[in-house]
Amino acid sequence: MITFVKGLEGTLIRMQEDPEARYEFEIWFDYTRQAMNLIREGALLAVPNFASEAAASHRSILEVVSILPLHYGLGDNPQGYPGFVVEAARSAARDWEEQEHEPTEDVTKIRCIAIPTNLEIVERNGITELQEESNLPMIGAKALLLDTPSTEYVLNSGLPVGVPTFTVGNLVRDPQVGVKISAEDLLRTHFAIFGFTGAGKSNLVSTLVDKVMQAYTLMEPPPDTPRENVKVVLFDLMSEYSVLLADWLVKAPDAALLVLTEETLPEDVLQFMEQPSNETFSQALTALTQTTLYPRALIGRRSDFRFAWRRLLNPKSARLHLYREKPPSLGRLVERHWQPRGTLGRNDAAIRQAVRNWVITHYDTPFDEANARKLNDWIDEMFENGLLTTNDAREAFTALRAAVEEAHRRYISLRHVNDAYQMTLGDLITRLNDPHTSGLYVVQSHDPDRLRDFAAMLGDVMFENRRKSGKISPLVVFIFDEADEFIPQRREGADDSYARSRFVVMTLARRGRKFGLGIGIATQRVRYLDTSIMAQPHTYFVSKMPRQSDRQAIAEAFGIAEEMFAQTFKFKKGDWLLMSHDAIGLEAVPVPIHCEDANQRVEAFLNQLKSEWQRSREVARTRE
Ligand SMILES: Nc1ncnc2c1ncn2[C@@H]1O[C@H](COP(=O)(O)OP(=O)(O)OP(=O)(O)O)[C@@H](O)[C@H]1O
Ligand SMILES: [Mg+2]
Incomplete structure (x- = not known):
């Protein structure tokens, strides 16, 4: 009716x-x-x-x-x-x-x-x-x-039945009307969030992740259907999601705050990770509390975040991890980095034979402190044995020595954090492919290049893994806030971390869908994005975009009149023009919605942790 x-x-x-x-x-x-x-x-x-x-x-x-x-x-x-x-x-x-x-x-x-x-x-x-x-x-x-x-x-009315859905927001004109979205279509067919700085993009990312996690973990699937799971991987260039998603990092069935570089963490936290004790624990909590970036609305609650960090740092159930790469073996290291250019002179065959021998005999020898020394001794020996008669020959070994030094920095001279706080790429991939739980993985680094390279490596391994195995579940979504830093416009001939991350993200955007791999992007700089990414997302959230060229690019990509965005000029924080080709009830019709404030959700969670803690203290006191 x-x-x-x-x-x-x-x-x-x-x-x-x-x-x-x-x-x-x-x-x-x-x-x-x-x-x-x-x-x-x-x-x-x-x-x-x-x-x-x-x-x-x-x-x-x-x-x-x-x-x-x-x-x-x-x-x-x-x-x-x-x-x-x-x-x-x-x-x-x-x-x-x-x-x-x-x-x-x-x-x-x-x-x-x-x-x-x-x-x-x-x-x-x-x-x-x-x-x-x-x-x-x-x-x-x-x-x-x-x-x-x-x-x-x-x-x-147009939403599919029997799939996880959630109310993404309420009509701006009538808050009693909830607008629903299909979680799977949103993630699998990619989504994009565009808005001027301060429009609330990161806040919306947090809200969307919250609703997706709720849809997959809290709602009961229909009878006779197994529970589907979802994995959310968020590349957090500004290190803001340890706060914006503090609740799910603590309470998701599986979660990790994966830090790629030591320099990203305060010294006291590293010391605690090396030698966990009660005293270092408290110092680590203080350091995390003080150095974390808070949105203005949550600065006043800074000290209460201790209750959340406490859970993430607890050695028994650690959810804060430092990324550790498995070093290549000695043989592989030489194979990869001894790349002579030009001529090796009259000893060409002998030099090549010496290198081949080394690679074969050390193919499985681990790269550690003692063995690295052994490798350096062998390089010295090659310089002294009279075989290297040309500049090119000497240069090939000089480059190899530099590579050994770099590998030493990268794999050996790292701090030895407790096993509980380490995570390798293999660990993460196992967790992303585990069909039994849903999970949230927030990846941070103070160095954008490392974050881009990690995104490229993870995306590539996941894509190849799914393509070869034919596996399509669990659904994995990779979210890129500040997406222009990951998928910038192409520059001819560039071979850097930008080019690597752009290539992998574009592959996921074009071909990930059928393997259960989706992407989400958020940015204020539409014009800086690789233009071909724009047509990939099927769902858009658009807020104020002062530049007409940005609005035009979005309108063109989605296939909508640019005047449609006139209503966004009146938008307040949290208002979004939602449009989707297949995740909402109305196909390709923009719907103005208001989304809840993620800060309030996080605050409510802090209140909950705090009162749990107070209650447990009271119980302890009455026992005394
Ligand atoms: N739905 C909302 N309701 C109320 N306030 C909001 C909402 N979303 C965002 N805000 C407020 O707006 C401020 C800016 O939000 P946010 O950091 O998410 O913006 P942004 O678009 O990601 O900005 P930037 O371009 O700098 O990354 C936040 O501090 C928050 O308090
Ligand atoms: Mg932001």
Whole structure:
């Protein structure tokens, strides 16, 4: 049953073809202040269409995308004697104010621009049904405004059933209407978040991860279907998600805060990881609490984050890990880094034979302190035995020596943190492929190059692994906040961490879908992104974008009119224009929603941890 707001009736005045939205409609309503507050962007209207017949009425559903109060006495563009213009404006103001519920003046109208939702309501023998639109609305026909329950029903009617869904936000114009999204379609067919700096992109990423984790871990799957799991990997260039996702890092069935480089962590934390003790624990907590980056809204709660860090650092159930790479063997190291250029002279065959012998005899010898020394001794020996008669020959061994030094820095001279705090790429991949739990993995580094290279390596291994094994689950999503740092525009001939991460992320975006690998990107710099990434995400969240070129790029990529973004100019923090080709009920129709503030969720979690701690202290005291 579709029901309408009573006493509100508009008229379809004009209709025009539109290359993006198919059609654009203009509907007028009599002005009242009440109507002005009801008819807003995102409102749904029903207008009889040409498919109507005696036995069944067909009404097209249109979505309002812009509205303007119109005063005939003023027109669109005030011109003429200034005194008259001001006088006319003042008299218009009275007309706006005096018509609260009842329209009494013919000179005031509300003009709405609307687009088709491609749905229609069919009413036959008292039964209403929603179906794909079968004809065009009739000019001059009455437009009725859908009420709250009907709006919610229509917005969410197209969602698939039996899959994890969640309410992503509420209509900006009517907070009672929840807008649902299919978790799997959102992740598998990629999503993008675009908005000016401070619009709330990172906050929204946190909210989306929260809702996805809830959908997969807390909701019961339908009877006779096994629980699906999801793995969220978040590349956190600004190290802001240890706070923004503190709750799920603590409570997710599986979670890790994976730190790639020692320099990213405070000294006291490293010392604790080397030698966990009560004393170093407390110092580590203090250091983490002081050095973490907090959003302004949570700075006041800084000391309460100790309750969260305590859980992450606890050696028995550690969730903070330092990335450790498995070093290559001595043989492999030489094989990879002894790459002579040019001529080796008369001893060519002998030198090559010596290297081959070394590689074969040390193919499985681990690269550790003692063996590294052995390798250096052998290089010295090669310099002294008279075989290296050309510059190129000597250079090949000089380069090898530098590679050994670099490998020493990278694998050996690292601090020996307790096993509980180490994680290798293999560990992470095992956890991402484990079908039994859902998990969250936040990856941080103070060095953007290391983060890009790690993203490239992880993405590549996961993609190849899935491609070769044919495995498509569990669903894994890689989220890139500050995405322009991972997928920047191509520069000819560049071979750096940018090129490597761009290549892998593009591969995931183009081909990951069928292997259960999705991506999510968030950025304010649309123009800095590799242009070919833009067409890949099927779901967009768009907030204010002051530059027209950014709005144009988004409009073009999604296939929507750029004017559609006019409503975002009025957006407050947390407001988003949500549009999707397949994750929400309305296909490719932008819906203005408000999403909750992630900071409040995190704060509620801190309160919960704090009261648990207070309770356990009381229990301990009463026992004493
Ligand atoms: N849904 C929301 N409700 C209320 N406040 C919000 C909401 N989202 C974000 N904010 C506020 O806006 C501020 C900026 O948010 P956030 O850091 O997520 O923006 P951003 O778009 O990621 O910015 P940047 O471009 O700098 O990365 C936050 O401190 C937060 O308090
Ligand atoms: Mg941000």
